Amino acid sequence: MMNFTIVLSMLLYCSLILAQDDVNVPETERTSETQSCFPDMCEFLKEFGAIKEKQTVMETRLKDSETRLKDSETRLMDSETRLTDSETRLKESENQILELKSKEKTVVVFSAAAGGSGHIGPFNTDTTVVYKVVKTNIGNAYSQFTGTFAAPVPGIYYFTFFYHAGGSQRVSLTLIKNNESVVTTYDHTTSHDGADNGGNAVFLQLQQGDQVYVRLGANTHVWGDNFITTFSGFLVSQV
Structure with a gap:
């Protein structure tokens, strides 16, 4: 647009010059110059x-090209976004598969007996x-040194504990989780019962x-010989 304005201004300027020159030019020369100049100007x-x-x-084609x-670019960005989303979902799926495989491979089972000979207790304190x-200790989660x-x-874990004891003294066994009582098995003293047996079991969600x-x-007290007082447990399912 600017170029067109400049050219138009130049044409007007030239026309003014020619008009001024025509004042002192004879009619025959003016006609001849006009015939020679105007065709060139029209061309x-x-x-x-x-x-x-x-x-x-x-310019129109350039704008169309820029638009396309x-x-x-927009479609490319959309494709990159979808690709990134697909990669993220793929990683999440891989992590879930690895987690499931890890859970399948995790086996925790233990079973142990008090052993020894004779009774365990009574003691003045808990x-x-x-x-x-130890009969079984897959996963090595049970310590035979601390119990x-x-x-x-x-x-989710499942625990059981059983005992055998004499009837002349009381029996009290409690399953403890982190210093908190969970379940108990108990028997009182009797003069006519020579032996007692008991136990309890529970499912626990553990961290x-x-x-x-x-x-x-x-x-x-309880009896410890002949593997008759036991403590067992196993992992049911990971959470």
Whole structure:
């Protein structure tokens, strides 16, 4: 547009010059000059108009190309976003598969007996029963030195504990989780009952590191020989 304005201004300027020159030019010369000048000017204007039209067409094509380029960039960005989302979902799926495989491979089972000979207790205070004879300890979560089970993974666990004892003294065994009583088995003293047997069981949801053990109540006892007083547990399912 600016180029067209400049050319138009030049044409007007030239016309003014020619008009001024015509004042002192004879009529015959003026007619001759006009005939020689105006055809050139008309041809120039035609060429300029054609160039301007081509320029307009090129500008239109350029705008169309820019629009198509922007559309292509937008589609490319959308494709990249979808690709990123797909990669994220793929990683999440892989992590879930790995987690499921890890859960399938995690096996925790233990079973132990008090062992020894004769009775365990009575003691003046509550005492943790140490089941020294380990029958099974897959996962090594039970310690035969402390009598404590420590959960290696979070999940649902099942525990059982049984005892055999003489009837002449009281029996009190309590399953403890992190110093809190969970379930108890108990029997009182009888003069006519020579032996007692009992036990209890429970499902517990544990976090990794939670501790579970069996506590013998103060002034009570159980028998430890012949593997008749036991403590067992296993992982049911990880959570």
